Amino acid sequence: MTFLRSFADDKPLHNWLHEDCFPMEAHLTGDDIYALTKLAILEYVSGGVTAAFDMYYHVDRIAECARDTGFRMTICGAANDFGGTAESTKRDYEMLNAFDPLVSCRIGFHAEYTTSEPLLKDLAALANELKAPVFTHLAETASEVEDCFRRTGMSPIAYLDSLGMFNYGGGGFHMVHPQDGDLAIMKQRGLYVCTNPSSNVKLSSGVAPIETYYQNDIPVAIGTDGAASNNCLDMFREMFLVTGLQKLTVGAAAADPVRVLHSACSVGAKMMGLFDCDCLAVGKQADLIMLDLHTPNMQPLNNIAKNVVYSGSKANVALTMVAGRILFERGTYTFNVDPEAVYAEANEIITRIRRSEGR
Amino acid sequence: MTFLRSFADDKPLHNWLHEDCFPMEAHLTGDDIYALTKLAILEYVSGGVTAAFDMYYHVDRIAECARDTGFRMTICGAANDFGGTAESTKRDYEMLNAFDPLVSCRIGFHAEYTTSEPLLKDLAALANELKAPVFTHLAETASEVEDCFRRTGMSPIAYLDSLGMFNYGGGGFHMVHPQDGDLAIMKQRGLYVCTNPSSNVKLSSGVAPIETYYQNDIPVAIGTDGAASNNCLDMFREMFLVTGLQKLTVGAAAADPVRVLHSACSVGAKMMGLFDCDCLAVGKQADLIMLDLHTPNMQPLNNIAKNVVYSGSKANVALTMVAGRILFERGTYTFNVDPEAVYAEANEIITRIRRSEGR
Numbered sequence: 001m002t003f004l005r006s007f008a009d010d011k012p013l014h015n016w017l018h019e020d021c022f023p024m025e026a027h028l029t030g031d032d033i034y035a036l037t038k039l040a041i042l043e044y045v046s047g048g049v050t051a052a053f054d055m056y057y058h059v060d061r062i063a064e065c066a067r068d069t070g071f072r073m074t075i076c077g078a079a080n081d082f083g084g085t086a087e088s089t090k091r092d093y094e095m096l097n098a099f100d101p102l103v104s105c106r107i108g109f110h111a112e113y114t115t116s117e118p119l120l121k122d123l124a125a126l127a128n129e130l131k132a133p134v135f136t137h138l139a140e141t142a143s144e145v146e147d148c149f150r151r152t153g154m155s156p157i158a159y160l161d162s163l164g165m166f167n168y169g170g171g172g173f174h175m176v177h178p179q180d181g182d183l184a185i186m187k188q189r190g191l192y193v194c195t196n197p198s199s200n201v202k203l204s205s206g207v208a209p210i211e212t213y214y215q216n217d218i219p220v221a222i223g224t225d226g227a228a229s230n231n232c233l234d235m236f237r238e239m240f241l242v243t244g245l246q247k248l249t250v251g252a253a254a255a256d257p258v259r260v261l262h263s264a265c266s267v268g269a270k271m272m273g274l275f276d277c278d279c280l281a282v283g284k285q286a287d288l289i290m291l292d293l294h295t296p297n298m299q300p301l302n303n304i305a306k307n308v309v310y311s312g313s314k315a316n317v318a319l320t321m322v323a324g325r326i327l328f329e330r331g332t333y334t335f336n337v338d339p340e341a342v343y344a345e346a347n348e349i350i351t352r353i354r355r356s357e358g359r
Numbered sequence: 360m361t362f363l364r365s366f367a368d369d370k371p372l373h374n375w376l377h378e379d380c381f382p383m384e385a386h387l388t389g390d391d392i393y394a395l396t397k398l399a400i401l402e403y404v405s406g407g408v409t410a411a412f413d414m415y416y417h418v419d420r421i422a423e424c425a426r427d428t429g430f431r432m433t434i435c436g437a438a439n440d441f442g443g444t445a446e447s448t449k450r451d452y453e454m455l456n457a458f459d460p461l462v463s464c465r466i467g468f469h470a471e472y473t474t475s476e477p478l479l480k481d482l483a484a485l486a487n488e489l490k491a492p493v494f495t496h497l498a499e500t501a502s503e504v505e506d507c508f509r510r511t512g513m514s515p516i517a518y519l520d521s522l523g524m525f526n527y528g529g530g531g532f533h534m535v536h537p538q539d540g541d542l543a544i545m546k547q548r549g550l551y552v553c554t555n556p557s558s559n560v561k562l563s564s565g566v567a568p569i570e571t572y573y574q575n576d577i578p579v580a581i582g583t584d585g586a587a588s589n590n591c592l593d594m595f596r597e598m599f600l601v602t603g604l605q606k607l608t609v610g611a612a613a614a615d616p617v618r619v620l621h622s623a624c625s626v627g628a629k630m631m632g633l634f635d636c637d638c639l640a641v642g643k644q645a646d647l648i649m650l651d652l653h654t655p656n657m658q659p660l661n662n663i664a665k666n667v668v669y670s671g672s673k674a675n676v677a678l679t680m681v682a683g684r685i686l687f688e689r690g691t692y693t694f695n696v697d698p699e700a701v702y703a704e705a706n707e708i709i710t711r712i713r714r715s716e717g718r
Contacts, residue, residue: 248565297593300364
């Protein structure tokens with residue numbers, strides 16, 4: 001979604017999605033997606049991110065881009081009423097999980113509100129057939145939850161669970177508005193939350209109850225969402241927002257920074273199914289970053305974890321390594337890429353699509 | 360306050376101030392303040408900040424540090440019941456405003472809740488004598504406002520105005536909780552707001568009604584607060600929070616990013632009285648920064664102002680210039696400073712004071 005950075009702004013989620021994202025995205029080709037994914041990967045590795053959980057179109061081209069750059073990518077199925085079936089989801093799942101050691105895939109669909117019940121039932125059947133977890137946008141806005149109640153008499157989480165969707169676990173992106181009873185389902189099914197606070201504030205979606213999730217031992221990962229909504233792929237900003245918004249809404253002691261750091265690193269890996277990327281240990285993948293503490297925002301060294309969460313910045317990222325290979329070091333991309341060519345292509349793509357749309 | 364970074368965390372303002380800040384600050388010497396100000400200046404210039412509005416102790420040493428580093432500093436009086444009088448405020452005001460072209464001073468006091476009425480009246484008399492504006496922490500927390508109502512029957516803004524404090528203007532830091540009637544006073548007196556959103560979320564103080572201020576044409580500047588509370592001097596994080604928190608609480612269209620950028624640059628200069636630093640024009644001071652747009656978080660170039668406010672980072676700061684002199688360029692401090700010595704001294708200071716306090 002990098003092509004929509006600073007193009008689709010200042011609107012709540014529904015208008016942002018239907019007026020800006022969907023019409024512009026309809027023009028994207030596979031080559032566009034490959035180029036725009038490369039731009040995202042430059043932003044990830046320069047910001048100290050070693051893997052992404054991406055839900056988008058043309059998954060074969062996303063996978064190629066990850067392989068070609070050396071970045072780790074877990075692709076989430078994106079089926080919905082405008083494209084994708086259980087059959088295509090299964091095909092992608094099998095293709096992507098065999099594609100390259102850096103690439104994996106999890107079953108997913110866009111959201112309850114964009115996916116009709118027959119397709120949801122097919123996807124639940126697939127999850128049960130493959131004994132696999134399912135991931136989707138979930139309880140992101142109050143209106144999504146209200147609409148689901150009106151149609152089904154249940155919250156989105158309860159409704160999807162009633163279809164057997166989460167029999168093998170899974171999780172939700174955003175999870176801003178859980179309802180009574182949802183936490184019990186989340187605990188029973190072992191569901192993960194991926195919180196994306198900068199997207200939630202910018203789209204005026206709300207503040208996810210992260211402290212409540214923490215107190216109920218529900219695993220919370222942290223994501224950036226796409227650059228169309230938030231507008232940058234900056235995990236340091238997300239970490240500060242996760243803790244800051246809990247302090248604002250719950251109290252100054254909420255969202256312990258060590259727990260937030262654990263969410264950003266270890267829980268994110270586990271949610272993506274990257275169980276060999278969750279910590280640094282013998283036998284695990286060498287997916288790691290180095291932070292420069294010899295910078296004014298990291299001094300004095302009263303508490304390094306707090307410095308990282310409360311004061312850290314991608315300017316502190318000295319090195320990013322994925323699968324033992326250095327992709328970024330001291331301001332330089334160390335894989336085969338020409339950043340200026342990537343920027344030029346991204347500008348060409350958005351210029352072409354704006355012209356097509358007369359915007 | 361840089362020595363308290365990641366030391367005084369996870370508490371609401373009152374406890375943070377009385378349990379952590381005040382006891383630790385009591386040990387600071389003038390030499391400490393000089394060293395810790397230098398650490399802050401390293402953080403400012405590497406983050407694209409050209410001037411600070413500082414309220415602290417040992418103002419002579421802060422002024423020396425600004426002069427010695429080439430950084431622009433407006434010092435705000437900090438009188439309160441624990442130190443400072445109208446006489447000392449006047450002495451500092453005259454001394455600092457004559458000290459060096461980079462240094463200036465404005466009348467100020469810590470806060471209504473730390474300053475008794477006789478001292479407030481003396482300061483108001485000084486402001487009227489000098490025909491000068493007055494600045495202070497104001498309406499920062501709900502309990503501050505409640506306490507002031509209980510004692511005076513008025514809001515802090517109305518109470519201070521009733522003493523003649525704002526006859527020549529001035530402004531408040533934070534201004535999170537204005538009350539009925541306060542906006543009329545603010546407009547009548549031409550008061551500035553300096554909002555510090557990361558401090559307000561981290562101390563659980565609340566969200567300042569910036570969109571309301573904007574709609575009422577009340578000038579809003581943006582500050583970082585000190586590193587003890589927020590915990591870093593990062594104007595990019597503050598700009599995103601200013602707009603993000605308004606979008607969250609008012610709606611997705613709130614806090615237009617161009618206006619936020621104007622707040623961060625031009626209004627801040629004017630609030631400090633730096634009327635020749637408010638824009639780039641012939642005859643104005645050459646206080647400016649250069650941002651590198653050839654970075655992934657700034658591409659594509661759909662809208663540069665939105666890129667800066669919604670996606671910008673201090674990693675984009677390529678150059679910082681104050682009064683025509685480059686202080687920072689491409690990762691290097693270009694004035695006479697040894698950053699490692701500054702970090703070492705900051706660590707020595709906090710280690711010594713922690714030991715004294717047995718913490």
